[in-house]
Amino acid sequence: MKEANRSFFxxxxxxxxxxxxxxLKGMESNMNLxxxxxxxxGIGCENDLLFKISEDQRHFRRITTGKVVVMGHNTLKSLxxxxxxxxxxxIVLSRDTALEIDxxxxxxxxxxxxxxxxxxxPADVFVIxxxxxxxxxxxxxxxxxxxxxxxxxxADTYLPNIDEIPGxxxxxxxxxxxxxxxxFTFCVYERVKPAI
Ligand SMILES: NC(=O)c1ccc[n+]([C@@H]2O[C@H](COP(=O)([O-])OP(=O)(O)OC[C@H]3O[C@@H](n4cnc5c(N)ncnc54)[C@H](OP(=O)(O)O)[C@@H]3O)[C@@H](O)[C@H]2O)c1
Numbered sequence: 001m002k003e004a005n006r007s008f009f010x011x012x013x014x015x016x017x018x019x020x021x022x023x024l025k026g027m028e029s030n031m032n033l034x035x036x037x038x039x040x041x042g043i044g045c046e047n048d049l050l051f052k053i054s055e056d057q058r059h060f061r062r063i064t065t066g067k068v069v070v071m072g073h074n075t076l077k078s079l080x081x082x083x084x085x086x087x088x089x090x091i092v093l094s095r096d097t098a099l100e101i102d103x104x105x106x107x108x109x110x111x112x113x114x115x116x117x118x119x120x121x122p123a124d125v126f127v128i129x130x131x132x133x134x135x136x137x138x139x140x141x142x143x144x145x146x147x148x149x150x151x152x153x154x155a156d157t158y159l160p161n162i163d164e165i166p167g168x169x170x171x172x173x174x175x176x177x178x179x180x181x182x183x184f185t186f187c188v189y190e191r192v193k194p195a196i
Contacts, residue, residue, distance in 0.1 A: 029140045031070075031117075031125040034063055035159055036147040042155025044130055047078045050155060053179050056147050059186060060128075063145055064088055068125045070113065072133040076104070091116060093133055110136060131157035142191045144168070150176075150183040167191050 036056055037043055044050060065087050073094040076082060084090035084103045091105045093113060099106050107113040117125055127137045138144075144162060162168050172188040 029122065030142040031122045031127060031137065031140050032143045032145065033127040033134060033138065033141045034060060034145040035129060035134060036060075036149065037159050038149050038155060039152045040155075041159050041161050042152065042157070043134075043159050044078075044157040045153070045155050047074055049078070050153050051149055051182070051184075053182070053184070055177060055179060056184065059145075059147065064126050064128065068117070068120050069128045070117075070125060070133065070137065071128045072130050073099070075129040075133070076101070078130070089120075114140075131159065134159050138162075138165075144189040146187045146189060148185050148187055150185075162189050167193050 035043060036049070036051060038050055042050060064085070068089040068091060069085055070091045070093070073092055073096070076084065076090075076092045079085065084092075084101070089105070090103060091107060091113065092099075092101065093107050093110075095108055096106075097108050105116065107116055122140075127134060127141060138160065146159075146162070163170075168189050169192050170187060171190040172186075174186040176183050176185055178184075
């Protein structure tokens with residue numbers, strides 16, 4: 001989510017949550033989210049990541065391998081050579097109905113995504129970015145794996161501050177890790193109450 005659009009998205013998300021929850025009635029919403037954030041919840045800049053730390057990349061691979069990953073079209077473009085992630089079922093959100101990418105299932109709307117996800121156990125589904133998609137799908141997640149970096153480089157895309165969203169609680173936090181002077185922790189947030 002771009003900073004200038006934050007309040008616009010907040011309003012949109014409130015409307016979306018009501019509509020989305022109604023649509024989801026009867027369907028579980030315990031998907032997961034995985035993200036790396038800066039100290040002020042930045043997640044990216046110029047369609048790239050802010051940190052590329054091998055321990056965090058291993059953590060991401062360990063948690064998502066063999067699972068279903070859901071991402072926005074910008075995030076797919078930001079991956080090496082714009083290619084989907086190996087050893088995972090890749091689902092990409094794009095409004096481009098003509099879009100076809102090898103090894104990727106394209107969904108053109110949230111209802112289309114939710115219909116597609118009915119074929120999978122929601123606990124095996126991981127929302128992997130970026131800003132727009134995290135913000136839209138957060139209401140459908142019950143668990144968030146968040147790598148928190150203790151630095152705030154310039155960002156243009158953010159995750160909503162989950163510490164300020166009612167219903168979420170920090171369930172686990174690793175010891176502080178360090179790479180090249182950069183400190184970070186692996187956190188797991190959970191919903192105290194189910195999303196629906
Ligand atoms: N720190 C992290 O862990 C992390 C993880 C992932 C990404 N990122 C960063 O996040 C940034 C990218 O995020 P972003 O917010 O710009 O883009 P994004 O969320 O990856 O993708 C946005 C795109 O998704 C599609 N989309 C959005 N809403 C849709 C809907 N309702 N139905 C169908 N398609 C929809 C549109 O694609 P079309 O334009 O094709 O219609 C839109 O342009 C990058 O900087 C990336 O490095 C960070």
